[in-house]
Structure formats: C-alpha cells, structure tokens
Amino acid sequence: MAIRTVVWGENIHEQTNKIVAEIYPEGMHTTIAKALNADTAISATTATLQEAEHGLPQLRLDETDVLLWWGHKDHGAVDNEIVERVAKRVWEGMGLIVLHSGHFSKIFKRLMGTPCALKWREAGERERLWVVNPGHPIAQGLGDNFVIEYEEMYGEHFSVPEPLETVFISWFQGGEVFRSGMTWRRGAGNIFYFRPGHETYPTYHQAPVHKVLQNAVKWAYNPMPTYKAVHDAPNVPVDKALEPITERGPRLHQAGEAGYR
Amino acid sequence: MAIRTVVWGENIHEQTNKIVAEIYPEGMHTTIAKALNADTAISATTATLQEAEHGLPQLRLDETDVLLWWGHKDHGAVDNEIVERVAKRVWEGMGLIVLHSGHFSKIFKRLMGTPCALKWREAGERERLWVVNPGHPIAQGLGDNFVIEYEEMYGEHFSVPEPLETVFISWFQGGEVFRSGMTWRRGAGNIFYFRPGHETYPTYHQAPVHKVLQNAVKWAYNPMPTYKAVHDAPNVPVDKALEPITERGPRLHQAGEAGYR
C-alpha cells in the first residue's frame, strides 16, 4: 500500500502574483504532489487554505500518513481548531514535512514550542545544500551536495529546538549558512523541516528537491497503529498495580475520579 | 549577585484542603522558596495564581533569572497572555523549572509542543530516584539514588520531546518507572522538569529535594544578556550582504518591507 500523503498549499501567491502563477500554473501543491507521485511508494493528493476546513477534515486526516505544509502570505488565516487537529494527528503518528516559509506556520510553531525565527534576503542567490548526515535515509541518492541556483536566503540563528538529527546545511552566496534539513519526533510523529522553496523561483521543479521530498515522505511515515494513548492520563488503581502495594497516607482524588488538567 | 528566582505556586489546595494546609501552612511556594534561600547563591521570592497578573507582571519577569512552576488543580485559570509572556522570557534566557503536576500546566505544554501526558496513582508509595547522569550539575551531591517514602506514582509513557539529557529515573514500588529529571533548551532558556512533589505528602520538606532544586536553579540560570533577537526575522538587504552579491530574478517584497508572519 502506498503512503497516503497530502500536500497542503496556501495557494495565495499562485492566484495573485503573475510570476508565481507562471512558474506554478497549477499551484505549488500540485507540482509537489506530482513529484511525489512519481515514486510508486507514495500516493499524494492536495489540500488548500481555501477549501472547507482548509481541506483537512478529521476523516481525511485520519487517513493521512504524511502531511506536507507550505504557507507564507497568510499563516494567520489558518483556523486554530485545524491547527490543533493536525497537531493531535502528528502526536498520534502522522508524519509532517514543513517547507520553507512554513517555518512561521501556526502548526510548526505549535509543535516546536519556539519562535522559529530566522534572517532572510530575497536576491535570487545561489544555495548549496550539503549532506551532513549521509547515513540518514532522507539523504539517499543525493551525493555530497546539490545546488539550487536561484533561492531566497535564510540565515541562522533559526530559533528551533535542537533537532534529533541535522541532515542538510546550506551555504549561501551572500555569506550565510542555515540548517536546511532537520528532524524531530513529537509523540509518535516524525517531523522534517526542509528549507528551499521560495515561490518566485522554480525550486519545486528540480530533481534533487523531488528526491529529498520523496525520501522525506518515506522517512516520516510511521506504519505503527495510531498512538491514541498519547493524550491520556490514566489512573492506575491501587488494586491494579503490577506489584502488590498497600495504599498509605492521604489522597486528593476519590477512586475512579479523573485527574486535573 | 544572587540568582533572582521566583517560585510560582497555584496556592489552591493549601487554602481548601486540610491535609495540604497542615503540611504546607505557608503554601508550597513559600516552603520551596525558603529551601532555595538556604543557598546563598539564590535569592528566591514567590508569586501565586491569585495575585494580579498571577504575580508575574512584565517588569518582574524581566528581572527574574529562574522561574519555578507548581500547579495542579486549575491550570485553566492561568491567563493565556501570561503564559505567552513567560514563554517569551524563557526563549530570551530565563530558566524554567517545572514541578510535578506542572507537567499539565499551560506553560510546559506550550514550550514542549506535546501533550505531556502520563500514568498516575495516588497511593503514598515509595519512590526511589536514580541518578543516570552523574556528570550533570543537577545531580551534584546526591549520591547514586535517594528515596521519597510517600509519593504519588507517575508512570511512562510521558509524552514529552526527547530531552537534551536525562538526569533522574524513578523506580516505584507498584512496578512503574518514570524519567523524573529531564532537561531541554528552548531559545536561550534552560528548562528542567522534576517529578516529585504531590501536595498531600511532605516532599518539599526533604533535604535531597532541596538539593535538587538548588542545583537546578544554578544550572538553569543563563548569565548571558537577554536574547531579544530570538523573536526577530530581520531582512538582510542585498547591499548589506556580507559577501558581494547581485540581485537576480523576481521578488515578492519591496526593499525595506517586513516579511510575512
């Protein structure tokens, strides 16, 4: 069975900016989904901000293995309820791949617990991505570096938590560096951030970028059963203790009462 | 100069529950602050839920090096604006020590980005805390383990992000284990979670617990200047690039325009 993947696109600049519309006439999300579908292990569809529930109703999320997220112009337009819904699915085991300007998306900031801020410059400069973790599955088939000739610069410090592993680091023509590929696990959900993808450049038409995204979907996919218990705070009654114990001292809660939240 | 420390207490059960009031007649926060003040390197005061702005106005937080947080009965009563204010100060470099049932506090969940859920049992059972990272400053002077004779059980899985380092692991009489001391860094802020401290037991009157908290305050203290830039997403103009580059290709933003958030 192919990995059920949804590419979420904000889909604003494709509709309002002539340059972006020319590069991505079907929308960036569609271009990305096509690139993923070139890998038979992946079955990708799209969702956009403008759809009902931003295209992410609970039933659809429940049947999504990996979600990719691209947003930029209007992060604030994403409904908080949908953000919480996505966060819950990540904790339960859905993979999440956050792209480029998605660093400031509500869902990424929600899962990182930090500002996720960075330096930037929009000058169409050369970006070279170096593989710093060649054993990592997301680096498969990429050689030791690859170039994106025209890109926006993102520079450190990128205020995210120390990652589980750093996979890529970018060199920029103007003198900056950036940790361009990083992984985290939150609950049972694998999270990958991938830096490139400014909408005024044809980044998502390039082969190494396709390869990274295909690798990332396969890495982020967690085949284990949904981890619903991640939300639970179950009481273990004294008479169900694994080792026999006798209750001692005072207590706040009556037997069977739920804990405070 | 002593480390300016604030012990935040929810201060509800001390007022409403006879058992808790007897163990902590001045409130748990006061007992903890006294224990910290026994170390001359620390200067601790208290703040409570009931005070204006929960005792944490911006000016006070700006002059706080380390904040300890104990809450249980009414996490929901903490104002969201105060939570964001505290989170900002942590990213800027204020240390945060979260105690026991504070695992479900808004501020801890906000900074972890996960549910922070766990198993529990209120049976006054024996807890033994093992030092698993004897080189860590928070373990200083504790030997290889110490016992709290009467405690609430917390059991894994504790749904928090993989820590920077695991310092303590608890053994419980009823058969469970728990990662009782863990560290994270978020922005410039050092965060420590310490498990023991159920309000119906005299945990905060015990010497090894005092030692842990004193150690933790000293570890969490970041003497560096406030890291205000953690929130910023500055544009680096092309003519200010560190290496000379020439602008190429189209762009979204006008010179001097702020980025989207």
Add this chain to the structure above:
Amino acid sequence: MAIRTVVWGENIHEQTNKIVAEIYPEGMHTTIAKALNADTAISATTATLQEAEHGLPQLRLDETDVLLWWGHKDHGAVDNEIVERVAKRVWEGMGLIVLHSGHFSKIFKRLMGTPCALKWREAGERERLWVVNPGHPIAQGLGDNFVIEYEEMYGEHFSVPEPLETVFISWFQGGEVFRSGMTWRRGAGNIFYFRPGHETYPTYHQAPVHKVLQNAVKWAYNPMPTYKAVHDAPNVPVDKALEPITERGPRLHQAGEAGYR
C-alpha cells in the same frame, strides 16, 4: 530480499556450564537466529568466537546488513583486528545490536568511546521493561510494558553516551532502574543496545524478547549503499573548488599530497 543478519555468540558457557547448556542446547546464538528467522523479512545465520576469524571474515561482513553481538565470559579473546573490521562496517552502514553482557564487549566500548560500566546482581529477580518511546519502531507490538520473570539486574549509572533515543527503561524487583533499550548512530550504522539476556535464564525463549529483536533488526537495517567515504579525508584542490577562489598565503602541503593522519 530478506535482511542478511548474523548472530554472533561467544559460545563458552553453553559448552562449559550445565545450566546454560540445558537452557540453550544449540547455543544462545542459534536460539536467537531461529527467533529472527520466524520473521520472513529476516534471514539470520550465526557466528561464534571459536570459528576462524570468529566467523567474521571480511567477505562475510561485507554481505551482512545487521550484526547481533552476545559475549560475556571472555571479551578479551576477541581479536582487535576483528573489532576494527566490525567497527568499520558499522560506520559504513551495517546495523549493530548489542545484547546484555555485550555492554563490556570490545566492539561496543570501541563505538561508544566510554567505559560502558553498570551495577549488577544475579538473583533471578523480576524485570519489567517499560516502553518510553511508543512511536519508535523497536517498540512496535509490545504494549506499554512486558515482564521477564527471572533476570539478572543491571542498574544505573550505565556509562554510555546520551543516546539518540531511549526506547525502554527497566524496573527491577530489588529497587533499581536501567535504560534497557537505547539507540545511537555512528557513521551510517544504526546501533541498538538491549539489556535482557543473562545466560542462566531462558530469556531468549520468550515471545516479547523475540519481538524486540525482530523489530530491532528491521530498524537497524540501513538499505543505503555502503558509505565508504566515511573513512576518507579528501583534499579538494583549489581549481576544483565549487566557488571560484584564488589561493592565498602559505601552505604546508604540496598539490596532490595526502593530509596527515
């Protein structure tokens, strides 16, 4: 294609100790290999200390995806050259699963760079392993804990480097805890340490232990091409620099000369 797995056994106590011989009449390595072969994704064979080159000639290692290592009585008898050979294969991408008393094996200490010491007690006591990372593939299908009724105790502090992820923590009847499942990556090689497996108890005949080992082999397997470059320190000549630069200042090395090692 099944994962080519080799189970290495020291095979001494099976030959010299009646109790061990009765529990593992074919040797512990054979019992483990059979358990692995029950999973069709795995193809396991065995190797022992007594064979030529300890059963690990270069050609065999080159065709091994994952190696399991059990040793106890005579770690010193393992040839240093074979240890280096195995270490090299791990860095190049071979998975390594170190079992129980293998914590003091030359290969584990070599790859960890630490003493790998711990407390112990041989009393046939109850061990309960808790899953602390339910999203991790090695925890698949195990529930939240499982019991080994008779085991040797290993207690913290276990002097290994902070792991990439802690998967299991053990509770012992006599009051200790231990991080019983931990992961590391070294070069392209995935490493997993799994605590249980004292030779005087039937641990490797138990279903949950089989499940852990099967999961671990699949997790440790790195399908990427052998990462030979992990050993290399290539010079990048000035005229092959990716960005044009001009040589400046003095240098130690002549063009084409190798670096010092």
Add this chain to the structure above:
Amino acid sequence: MAIRTVVWGENIHEQTNKIVAEIYPEGMHTTIAKALNADTAISATTATLQEAEHGLPQLRLDETDVLLWWGHKDHGAVDNEIVERVAKRVWEGMGLIVLHSGHFSKIFKRLMGTPCALKWREAGERERLWVVNPGHPIAQGLGDNFVIEYEEMYGEHFSVPEPLETVFISWFQGGEVFRSGMTWRRGAGNIFYFRPGHETYPTYHQAPVHKVLQNAVKWAYNPMPTYKAVHDAPNVPVDKALEPITERGPRLHQAGEAGYR
C-alpha cells in the same frame, strides 16, 4: 580558584617550518595559553609531545580541570597509554577541547568512536563562523558571526556522532560548510571541538578566537568531585538490595566474585 587548564601542543611545525615559526615563535600552545590567561578565571600552562610522558603524567592530569589539544603532523607519535590516561580523566570529569587538526588525534577518535574524517583545502580562504546556538555559553559575547580571513577549509561530511548541541557553523569562500563548534558529554567530561586553527595562519592571534576558547574552558569545567565510579561495575549482593528480594534460580558467579570484563 582559577580553572586549571593545560594547553597541549604537538610542537613540530613550530620547530621545522619557517612560516609557522614566524607566526608562533613561542609555539602555538604558548600563544593559546597566554590568550586563556588573559581571563582571570583561567590559569593555563602548556605541555608538548616532546616532554616526558608528553607532559601529561598522571599527577598533572589529576590536577587538570580542562585540557586543550592541538596536533597535526604526527598523531601516531602519541603513546597509547597516555591516550587511555587522558580518556579516563575525561570520563572522570576533566573537560577536553579539541582544536582544528586534532580531529584526527588519537584521543578525539577514541572518545568519539568514529573516523572523524572530513574534506579539506589549504588555500587561505575566508571562513565565516555563524552562531547557531546563541543561548550557549560558548557563544557569549561573539555577536551573530565572526570572520577569519585566512583559513584552511574543512568541509562536511565530518564523521562524528551527532553532538549534544551544535554551537557554530562555518561558511567557506569556496562553497563548503562545516559544523565548527560542537559539544558532547562522555562520562562526566564535557568535550568541545573547535575547527579553526591551521598553523600557517595567525588564527590563534585573533580576538574572537580567544573569546571562544575562554568561553569553552569555562563551559567545559566540571566543578563536581572526580567521578571515579564511571569505571566500576559493582556487584550489589542480594542481602544489600534496596528492596528485599529472595534469590531464585541458578547463577554463574559465587558471592563476592567480580564480574567478567
């Protein structure tokens, strides 16, 4: 009391290469020690390869809080016994700062358990070091980046274990990047690798480099008592178990017998 620091220098090129001798007439180790002694919190002396026991007899190491290591031309000349002696002191709590070409020193490879290989180019090119962890004490007072105008290039992949934290990343004029400041803990010992410092350039005469090294010594210093138990594998007899247990089943060891190593 000042932090007792020893700067170890290989001291070969200073004696044999005219360029190096002119830049560092007293030896690189002396230049570095002087820079450290400019900070009153540090008391630095030197040791070299040519001295008896390479200047590192046990008694001196026992009174050393932090050791810095610079070597390049003849790593192989360092006695294996001294390497083990230093490793032991690191596990027991001595800090270690490894400089530049020390990446291939025996002691660094011993503690990392990996090849520690990298790309290189000797062209006097510009290196710019970016702070990626501004909350880290080693980054104190450095701004967001600093430049070393003439340096050797080191490029990824650098085959070391994933660090505890990445502090600096270097940008090179010729197109490469490198994780130039990384931390690890091994036992109770804090380890920091710092990239710059090729002997044909005046790197160790530069103010930001002095600042990094002073910060690093203070960070690496572990004031806790020597952690001798890191090497021990003590048996805990059944009658000394913290919780009462009864011995069951067979055992290998007689009471009081040491475990196998």
